[in-house]
Amino acid sequence: MIEPAVVSPYVRSRRATLAEGQPISDLMSRALDNPGLISLAAGFVDQETLPVEVVRDVMAHLLGNEAAGQAMLQYGTTPGLPALREAILQQFTSGTSSRETIDHLVITAGSNQLLHLVAESLLDSEDIVLCAAPTYLVFLGTVANLGGRTWSVATDDLGMIPEALETTLQQLANSGDLPRVKAIYLVPYFDNPSGITMPSERVQRIVEIAKRWSHRTRIHVITDEAYRELRYAGDDVPSARDFDEDGETVIAAGTFSKSFSPGVRVGWGILPEHLIAPVCAQKGNIDFGSPNLNQHLMAQVLRRGLFEQHVDRLRASYHQKLDAMLEAADEFLAPLEGVTWRRPTGGLYVWATLPPHIDTGPEGELFDRSIVEGMLYVPGQYCFPAEGQPIAKNTMRLSFGVQSCERIREGIAALARAIQAVT
């Protein structure tokens, strides 16, 4: 007699298991569950500056015409609304290259989806993505979830070090792993979490290194430009895409989440020719097109010049918050031995390093002590790739986007008390 198979109700896929333990959702819910806590953790944008009036006006206009409104409330196409793709190209690219056409641009549900689709399109199990140390923690989860490996390259105050990248590639070649290296991931503008903006000469060298080391398999450079518009001083610098003359190496990811609204969740990718079909095929399987109405909204916002106006307002507001955080750090953290932090000129994050013996992670004393003192931060260790450089457990990311200047100051004062208590 054949025994009936016993089916466990808890059977999960390998990917579901790999997805466990990602810290981002936990951190976000800790912040939302403790409204009294001053969260300098979650990378949310400032609630006060969200463009309610702009969206209300544009939506009223868009839905003013019955037939046009009906079309917008219908499904769109997989690569996205041509009018939005055109508007994005005009707004965000130098427009000097004839290879940048709307056919290379895919609209996604935020840039996270683009990163996911690119990872799905490039990586097989055990393939490697080289990253800075530290780097954007959600992307680390995306790669791990696909069974890929993240490997960090030594990083200094100007981002990933080109010489260290060469050394890492040589080491991987020596161990036979070079064919597994499929991409180098950069967040060159006001990095999450480090706040660093890479000088364009460095970005250019990294693109050149990626091309030179592309032997049997191409090593792509993914430039994640989520914070490019959030610049509070100085002039914009060229994108990695501008250094990719044949357009075969660089994948650019952009988003309106930080510069306009994460609730609208419209992002995009500008892709090398050979990746357009694979990325669209992946997207076809997932949602066969991002929310159509939101794409019409963003096309109008760009076309009417409302985006630039909004970004100007945002910059002024975030600049004040950044100053508030740096001033509070000068006042409360500077007197503490061995505590240092970077001074970014844009983005939403300040990266701090504590004395080596202080573990900022959830297992260490400081994390709970900070909650007792009334604040929350992101432990830096979450932002380090699994392989490569050592994980700096004495680091943290502090976000200044959400809280008012007063609460930023209080949050940093609370952090200083917590550090003192565990020193």
Ligand SMILES: Cc1ncc(COP(=O)(O)O)c(C=O)c1O
């Ligand atoms: C570096 C970086 N890339 C991408 C994203 C994703 O943003 P979205 O998916 O909302 O466009 C974020 C969000 O925090 C980010 O910090």
